[in-house]
Amino acid sequence: MATLKDVALLAGVSVKTVSNVVNGYSFVKPENERRVREALAATGYQPNLGARNLRRGRTGFIALMVPELSIPYFGELAGGVITAAHEHDWSVLIEQTQGQRDPERTTLASLGPHMVDGAIISPEALEKDDFTRHAPGIPLVMLGEHALDVPIDHVGIDNVLAARTAVRHLIETGRRRIAVIGQNPTRGTATQRMAGYREALAEAGLPQSPELIAPANRYHHKDGAEAMAQLLTQGHVPDAVFCFNDMLAHGAVRAAAEHGYVVPRDIAIVGFDNTEHSAYSLPSLTTIAPDKTALAQTAVDLIRDRANGGAGEPKDIQIPFTLKIRESTVGAR
Numbered sequence: 001m002a003t004l005k006d007v008a009l010l011a012g013v014s015v016k017t018v019s020n021v022v023n024g025y026s027f028v029k030p031e032n033e034r035r036v037r038e039a040l041a042a043t044g045y046q047p048n049l050g051a052r053n054l055r056r057g058r059t060g061f062i063a064l065m066v067p068e069l070s071i072p073y074f075g076e077l078a079g080g081v082i083t084a085a086h087e088h089d090w091s092v093l094i095e096q097t098q099g100q101r102d103p104e105r106t107t108l109a110s111l112g113p114h115m116v117d118g119a120i121i122s123p124e125a126l127e128k129d130d131f132t133r134h135a136p137g138i139p140l141v142m143l144g145e146h147a148l149d150v151p152i153d154h155v156g157i158d159n160v161l162a163a164r165t166a167v168r169h170l171i172e173t174g175r176r177r178i179a180v181i182g183q184n185p186t187r188g189t190a191t192q193r194m195a196g197y198r199e200a201l202a203e204a205g206l207p208q209s210p211e212l213i214a215p216a217n218r219y220h221h222k223d224g225a226e227a228m229a230q231l232l233t234q235g236h237v238p239d240a241v242f243c244f245n246d247m248l249a250h251g252a253v254r255a256a257a258e259h260g261y262v263v264p265r266d267i268a269i270v271g272f273d274n275t276e277h278s279a280y281s282l283p284s285l286t287t288i289a290p291d292k293t294a295l296a297q298t299a300v301d302l303i304r305d306r307a308n309g310g311a312g313e314p315k316d317i318q319i320p321f322t323l324k325i326r327e328s329t330v331g332a333r
Helices: 003-012 015-022 030-043 049-056 072-086 103-111 128-133 159-173 188-203 221-233 246-258 292-307
Strands: 062-065 092-095 119-120 140-143 151-154 180-185 213-215 240-243 268-272 286-290 314-318 322-323
Touching: 003 015, 003 030, 003 221, 015 030, 015 128, 062 072, 062 103, 072 246, 072 292, 092 292, 092 322, 103 128, 103 180, 140 292, 151 292, 159 180, 159 188, 159 240, 159 286, 159 322, 180 188, 180 246, 213 221, 221 240, 221 246, 240 246, 246 268
Parallel strands: 062 092, 062 119, 119 140, 140 151, 151 314, 180 213, 180 240, 240 268, 268 286
Antiparallel strands: 286 322
């Protein structure tokens, strides 16, 4: 394999100049940089990332812990984390836990300085005491709204406001019997989205009817379809439904059609997450759209800052969201 010395000889510059170009330093004369890059291409030189990371005291990896990659939101989020991590020469180790406490605890306890330079976690079942098993000195960033009073950085969105925005939109379209799919007291996000749903109804002076609240243990298409079928077959037919993620919403749209209802003429439906499929479904789905790119980038930047010695109090950063209005609430235009 070509070495820095081989590249330097071919380019007619010092080894230090080649190293500066390879590492992206900006104080290399343009002509020298051009010659180095031509020599790099000619020799096929590839940097030894392992050796570079050892010199920097780094492993070259960060970890990402998510519940399920089969849920499009987490798949898209993982892609964003990988892209952001590559900007800092990090590879990403991904672990999925199915949102279960034991796998989440095992993953957290396995994170040590010999494995990763930091970790981004999206827990659903961890408890405060579980963090005593975490190796000190490994930067952690928590995503989502799992309510834990632990001193680590956190990145998320305002789920209460986002849910209130979604339900307000349904009210503004003239809907009055607004159901909700996704209630689950074990999920922090579900608790917050329920709060936003209730606040929007209260602001509009609408009753909060228990028969319009449909729980969901998981957030897959099947769960949304079953919850919607239950609402429709028990005589509690809503004129709108707010679903706690897009998969629930797509399942609800399918169930509505199977029971003879047209979306949005008979029932308007809003989802949450703005996954890619939502723009191409029929009807296309109105949904809350967190800025997933900013979420991933911010989380990686926090890991980088802590890994580079950044100190101070844990940060709690809220990422913006928008409401994407599509056919499932306003019809084709």
